[in-house]
Amino acid sequence: MKFNVLLSFLVCAIYSTHLLANAFSISKQTPPTSLKINTDSDKLCQVADNTLAYRALGNAYDPAVIHANKLSQFGITEKDIERTLKSLCEFAKHDDMNKTHQLTNFEFLTKHYDFYRISSDTKHAKKLSNKKPLLKNLSADKVLMTKYYxxxxxxxxxxxxxxxxxxxxxxxxxxxxxxxxxxxxxxxxxxxxxxxxxxxxxxxxxxxxxxxxxxxxxxxxxxxxxxxxxxxxxxxxxxxxxxxxxxxxxxxxxxxxxxxxxxxxxxxDGILGYGKDADHKIEVLPEVTFAGDIYQLGLGALVFAQFDFKSHSEYRMAVMADTGGAFENNLYQLDYLAGSYPGINAYYDANRHMPDYIDAWFMVLKGDAQ
Structure with missing residues (x-):
């Protein structure tokens, strides 16, 4: 009897560990420092500012996204999201004054920000993977990156x-x-x-x-x-x-x-991302905007991602400032705003080199950073 109970306990423990390994999670981990960071700091600042303006409407206005929800389970709060967004424009201004590129300097970033590696919810992705090879081949240490325009x-x-x-x-x-x-x-x-x-x-x-x-x-x-x-x-x-x-x-x-x-x-008047109604929407810009499940992750999280191209790899940063129907209950995918194109063929020609999977981290301003 004791053996059966022990065996059942071990089976449950192994099963629970397997489920946990395939569920969404984040863990503090600094990315490798050898790659170039390719992000337009001024554009990133603009989208961050626009996102902050929407968040300033308050949780009572839009409780569906003005929160930290899932991220709060890993120690990232609403205040952290807002402090991080505010820091981007502060550091972008310093770039202009000092003629340096602080937001593209890895030593500067690791000094001022914590990085949380994203593990995708592959358990849920596999349930939807029939005739969808991108989902079928997704591993937990990667995030599926689709592109929109x-x-x-x-x-x-x-x-x-x-x-x-x-x-x-x-x-x-x-x-x-x-x-x-x-x-x-x-x-x-x-x-x-x-x-x-x-x-x-x-x-x-x-x-x-x-x-x-x-x-x-x-x-x-x-x-x-x-x-x-x-x-x-x-x-x-x-x-x-x-x-x-x-x-x-x-x-x-x-x-x-x-x-x-x-x-x-x-x-x-311009390209607009998320907003629960037309009177308040976030103006977004290509290459510094991700769409994702902001209902679970909250609006405005800053994503630091490794793009692996055929000839090289580089890092890019973008704000989660948009969403869509495909992102409801979706913690395995991000959608990258690639640009403006006259049709799907022109879009494919310009983006066929882009990766389907990325290594991704959430960036959070450290508590003592100024």
Missing amino acids: VHLASGSDSKTTETPFPLYALPFDEHHLSLEEANTQKHLTRFKYGKQAILGGVIDAKKLAKPLVYLSREDLESALLQGTIVVDIKGQQRVYNVHRNNGIAYDRAIKPYLQNRYWYFKQV
Whole structure:
């Protein structure tokens, strides 16, 4: 009897250790110091400042992301995230004054920051890995890095054969409502229809919302997937960003064209990342922005990542300032804002050298750093 109990205990212990090894975790570990750091400090500062401005709205405004949640389990607090973001602009200013590059100097970084190596939640990734080799081949010591871009499209102010699909503004029946007010009224147009019904023409037939611009199906899908689109209309460019969605979750088990999640849009001035409503969104920049699961990790964590290219390796830094439907309950992936391109082929040509997996750390300003 004692032997059986002991055997059961050992089996449980081994099983628990196996699960822990495949779950998300972070541990304090300094990266190897031999590689070059390739990050634009000024752009990193801009995104950090914009993210801080959103966090300043407070937990009461957006409790879903203004927190430290999972990171707090490993000793990283909300205050740590904010102090770290503030430090980036302080050190970027010093760069200008002293003609040095402090944020790209490894000795400087290790003096002022702690590094926490990320272990991916491969246990969850494997459950979704059927016919997805990138997930199937993901190891716990790596993070899957996908890339996203701002889509450049040609559009029209009226429906044409080439551009038959409208990008809609918020439906008329909630123009006067705040997001909080609208979300309590499930009878509104926004909650009634999935993407397939909208593509079938129900919004136009009932005149429920204003078309902002007309696009091809490919360009519309890019806008819905990425959240931002730049549209060229007779030589002039307009930027559109997501406003509010229909409350249907993105289903990773089905293809993008068959999804029923749908976004309504708003014309904006620049590339925008996360924000629970169009009135407060974070302006982001390519190559210093990651999208990820900010619902679990909190908005604004600073990621230090090793990019392994064919000919060399280098480090880059970026702020987690964006998210998307694919990042709900996703602690194994980060999405890198690569730039702006006129289509998927141009994007692939410019980014085919980028790695699919990265070594990644969270950077946190040390408690005694100034």
